Amino acid sequence: MNTVARRGASSPRELARIGDRISFVYLERCTVHRDANAITAEDTDGVTHIPSATIGTLLLGPGTRITHQAMALLGECGAGVAWVGEHAVRYYAGGRALTRSSGLVEAQATAWASRRTRLDVARAMYRLRFPDEDPTWRTRQELLSMEGRRLKECYKREAARTGVPWRRREYHRDDFSAGDPPNQAVTAAAQCMYGIAHAVVAALGCSPGLGFVHSGHERSFVLDVADFYKTDIAIPAAFDAAAEGEADVAARTRRLLRDRIHQTGLLNRCVRDIKNLLGYDGTRDTDTTDPMRDRVTLQSDGDRHVEAGRNYGGEIIW
Structure with a gap:
């Protein structure tokens, strides 16, 4: 059949x-x-x-x-x-990885497993958000304060640019309509960015739960990645949508955001940023004998990898 x-x-x-x-x-x-x-x-x-x-x-x-x-x-x-x-405004399911390699998730897990390297990656993430500042010696509390100030300044700047009245950020988890139009637009933009970031993270084979700034949630790493682009793509699109009127602000935000993601080449940028942050160059995944074949290896001593699919009983692996 x-x-x-x-x-x-x-x-x-x-x-x-x-x-x-x-x-x-x-x-x-x-x-x-x-x-x-x-x-x-x-x-x-x-x-x-x-x-x-x-x-x-x-x-x-x-x-x-x-x-x-x-x-x-x-x-x-x-x-x-x-x-x-x-x-x-709710996300329920993720997809299968586009890659069949575990290289990126292994690099992510290695960086995450040590508190020192986890903080190093978190600092590198903030360096993406603050290209004019050096977060090398910043504590986590100082990094969080920097982020809080950055968001407040962004909301104020975008409100002034678009003429949209803005009081403060309000997120009503169980009642989307409880927020005013600019807050609805910001929420819609954020949720779209989370979905996009989750798609990229899943396609690359990374673990959504192993975050470096966020923690304790199944999508911690997704939230980390989405925040890279919040102030230069998501929030401006939200305020532009809110400036066009109150009706259908969420749908209008999604359309504006979709166009800007295409215009800025965000998906390529997102892939590149994740690989750079995790120090991943893909060399271990390369199969020079047959590039169309999945590569599966077995781990040996000294971090050596040998080909799977054969019996190594009694054989010395150098």
């Missing part, structure tokens, strides 16, 4: 790089299915085809249903999938 499971899985090199993909696609009140290598969204207006390998993350809003075949296709393509609540 023919089944979808009999199809061969695509090689990572046959798929679109995460940096070349659409940052996110938001769908609501539709049924998501598949047609060959595309997913389809069917609603009262008809059927829309979306090439699956071009999606960074798929945000499924209220009223959506998705078939098993569509999820299998998205998983094979390494796309992130999130079931989100009204106005995309």
